Amino acid sequence: MxxxxxxxxxxxxxxxxxxxxxxxxxxxxxxxxxxxxxxxxxxxxxxxxxxxxxxxxxxxxxxxxxxxxxxxxxxxxxxxxxxxxxxAEPVDAPILRDSAEALVVHSRGSGAAGALTGAAAVGSILVVVLLLPFIGVPYALAAGAGTALLVLIWFRRRTLLAPVITLLAAASAATFVLGGSAPVPGVEWAWVVLAATGTTVATLTLLSALGAVGSRFLAATATAALLVSVCCLGFAVPAGSATPTPVSVVAALGVVAGLVAISATPSLATTLAGLEVPRLPTAGQDLSIADGNQPDVDVRARCAGLLADGMALGTAAVMVPSLLAFSWVGGLGPQLLALATAGATVLHAARYRPTVPAYSLAVTAFAGMAGAVLAAATQPTTATVLIAAATVIALTTAVGWAGRVSTVEPTTAVWWERMEIASIVAALPLAAWVGGLFALVRGLG
CATH class of the missing domain: 3.10.20.90 (Phosphatidylinositol 3-kinase Catalytic Subunit; Chain A, domain 1)
Incomplete structure (x- = not known):
């Protein structure tokens, strides 16, 4: 043109x-x-x-x-x-800085913002040290817990004081039951642990009423305390030549209680948060029954997520040491129980999207696999060593094959779910074996 x-x-x-x-x-x-x-x-x-x-x-x-x-x-x-x-969008003018200004700008953090709260926590612990020679251990611990509680109520410094109050109060109850003497292995230990866990739950209830603890910390500590209370039933098993050590009994109960807690976590968290299932009208009912909805459903859903996170953390805090404890005794039974627990938790973790429950279950599964190897190392036999070797190979090569397993067909996923159910079902009789229930029944005959 x-x-x-x-x-x-x-x-x-x-x-x-x-x-x-x-x-x-x-x-x-x-x-x-x-x-x-x-x-x-x-x-x-x-x-x-x-x-x-x-x-x-x-x-x-x-x-x-x-x-x-x-x-x-x-x-x-x-x-x-x-x-x-x-x-036109405004364009920010370039900012020219020298080296000193650049260091100041790129320095992150809020400094020692929580130092004053830390000072109150350390001061409460030092109250225990100061009063210990005069009034004894239980009352000194109670005085430290009371000091931290008064600071929390008066100054509203809540970051570190809630855990300090809980630990000091639980330790005070435990030492009060001890009465200055070491308990005889058996039922006496159960009363010590129950006193500590009961005081922990009561303290958390008080702190929750004061608004000093969050939902996640409350759920984690309360779940761990309740599971430990269930473990105390193991101290009531009479010791004998045919029964395992008290450590195995208590740890096996911890694994069983943890598996039950894992299964109940989703429904229990939604129930505690007050989430309601949408109601559908049945035949003959008014259709308006389905029109009602919760106005604060987002807040309740967020609360349910925090409760589920805390319950998962508390469950893992009890199951991980329990798995390692009875695996340290060694033998085929503890090894199979550790593997069954690992299989149940790792398949359950693969279906979780929230980070905290997924990692809590994964850590529990890793502890079960580590327990399987530990049981073989403590009492090496041909069967236990072969199972431990297969476990080590599967664990170390998981980076290469786990991604393919996660993208399977729906029909294959159904088989994974059946394997998870089989692992949970197998863990119950194995826990009875490790916990000495079979030996106890045999001894009664």
Whole structure:
């Protein structure tokens, strides 16, 4: 196209002015040799666009920028093209800093913001040390817990004081039951642990009423305390030549209680958070029964997530040492129980999307696999060593094959779920074996 043809050529375009909520579009026939900047006053006047403090920016409908100082025939626009006029985005001016200013700007952190709370926590512990020679261990621990509680109520410093109060109160109850003497292995230990866990739950209830603990910490500590209380039933098993050590009995009960807690965590968390299942009308019911909904469902769902996180952490805190404890005794029974627990928890963890429960279950599964190897190392036999070797190979090569297993067909996923159920079912009689229930029944006969 010659220059004379270009000068006599016009383009029929659509110009759309977009400023905030203001949107208006006009169809224009403009000279192809003119630039948008030359026609901008007339275009904005025809569109009735408001006055703006920033320069205008021209772009295509797809968002590609158009040079407003270039003639239209050089921009690649054709008949029917759409031009968007909008205020240009402000560009931040470059900030020039010297080395000292750059170090200050890129220094992250809030300093020792929690040092005062830490000082109160350390002071409460030092109260115990100061009063210990005068009033004895139980009362000194109770005085330290009371001091921390008073500081929490008076100054509302809650970051570190809630765990300090809980630990000091539980230790005070345990030492009070001890009475200054070491308990005889057996039922006496159960009363010590029950006193500590009961005091922990009572303290957490008080701190929760004061708003000093969050849902996650409350759920984690309460779950761990309740599971430890269940483990205390193992101290009631009479010791004998045919029964295992008390450590195996208590640890086996911890694993069983943990598996039950894992299965009950989702439903229990939603129930405690107050989430309601949507109601569907049955035959003959009014359809309006399905219209009701909870206005604060998002808040309750967030609370349910925190409770589930805490329950998963508390369960893992009990199951991991329990798995390692009875595995240390060694033998085929503890090894099979550790593997069954690992299989149940690792398959359960693969279905979780929240981070905290998934990692808690994964750590529990790793502890079960480690327990299987530990049991073989403590009492090596041909069977236990072969099982431990297979466990080590599967664990170390999991990086290569786990990704393929996670993307299986739905029919294969059903078999994984059946394996999980089989692992849970197998863990119960294995726990009875390791815990000495079979030997106890045999001894009664």
């Amino acid at each position: 010659s220059l004379s043809d270009v000068r006599g050529h016009t383009l029929r375009i659509s110009v759309r002015a977009h400023v905030g909520v203001f949107v208006r579009e006009v169809d224009l026939s403009v000279p192809a040799v003119s630039a948008i900047s030359e026609m901008l006053p007339e275009i904005t006047e025809l569109c009735g666009a408001p006055q703006i403090t920033r320069p205008w920016r021209a772009s295509t409908a797809a968002g590609q920028g158009i040079d407003m100082a270039v003639p239209l025939h050089a921009t690649g626009l054709t008949h029917g093209s759409v031009i968007i006029l909008s205020p």
